[in-house]
Amino acid sequence: MSWVANVMVSVDRVDNAHVEALSEWLRTAAPRRAQPEACGVGFLNLLTSVDTNQWGGWKHPECTVWAGALNHADLSALRHRASEVPWREPNVVQLLVMDQEEGFFRMWMMRGGELRQFAPLEPNEEDEGFYRHW
Numbered sequence: 001m002s003w004v005a006n007v008m009v010s011v012d013r014v015d016n017a018h019v020e021a022l023s024e025w026l027r028t029a030a031p032r033r034a035q036p037e038a039c040g041v042g043f044l045n046l047l048t049s050v051d052t053n054q055w056g057g058w059k060h061p062e063c064t065v066w067a068g069a070l071n072h073a074d075l076s077a078l079r080h081r082a083s084e085v086p087w088r089e090p091n092v093v094q095l096l097v098m099d100q101e102e103g104f105f106r107m108w109m110m111r112g113g114e115l116r117q118f119a120p121l122e123p124n125e126e127d128e129g130f131y132r133h134w
Contacts, residue, residue, distance in 0.1 A: 003033060005075055008067045008096040008105070009044060009082075012089035019044060019066050025081060032072040041073040075099060079108060083115035101125070 009019055023044040032038045044066040047054045055061050070078075075097055087093050090110040098105040107119045123130050 003072050004100050005070045005073045006067070006098040006105070007044065007070055007073075007078070008065055008094075010063055010065045010092070010094040010096075011087070012092040013064050014088045015093070016046070016064060018085050018087060019046075019064075022081065022085060023066065023068070026068070026070065026073070026078070030070075030081070031074045031077050033074045035072065036074070038072075042068050042070040044068040079115055082108070083110070103131075 009022070011019055026041055027043040029039050030041045032041055045068060046052075047065045047067050048061045048063060050060055053060055078097070079095065082093070082095050085093075087110060090113075093110045095108040095115065096105040097108070103125050104120065106117055108115050108117050110116075125131070
């Protein structure tokens with residue numbers, strides 16, 4: 001049985017090496033949800049490479065975005081790890097996370113030396129009337 005979290009990280013190009021290191025941590029050392037003794041939950045791929053651009057349109061994106069589908073990831077550990085990275089351009093870092101059974105991404109950004117959730121804070125999937133079933 002899987003528990004999938006969709007994760008995207010957008011950074012300034014000067015921080016690509018930091019995302020590569022974060023990806024390697026996810027692959028080899030990141031703890032699993034409810035299984036902290038097990039390590040490795042997946043990895044991130046660069047979606048916006050000039051060579052392997054995965055986006056539509058006639059132009060190359062003018063941003064740097066990495067993404068991955070993580071299996072049984074301890075998302076608190078991921079956020080903690082991302083907050084400890086010595087980002088060269090911390091104000092540009094965006095971490096977008098959509099956990100399984102969530103309907104939208106939550107966006108986290110570095111501000112004042114800490115990772116804070118910016119959007120959306122509410123409503124969420126548990127709120128009455130969130131889903132409009134016809």
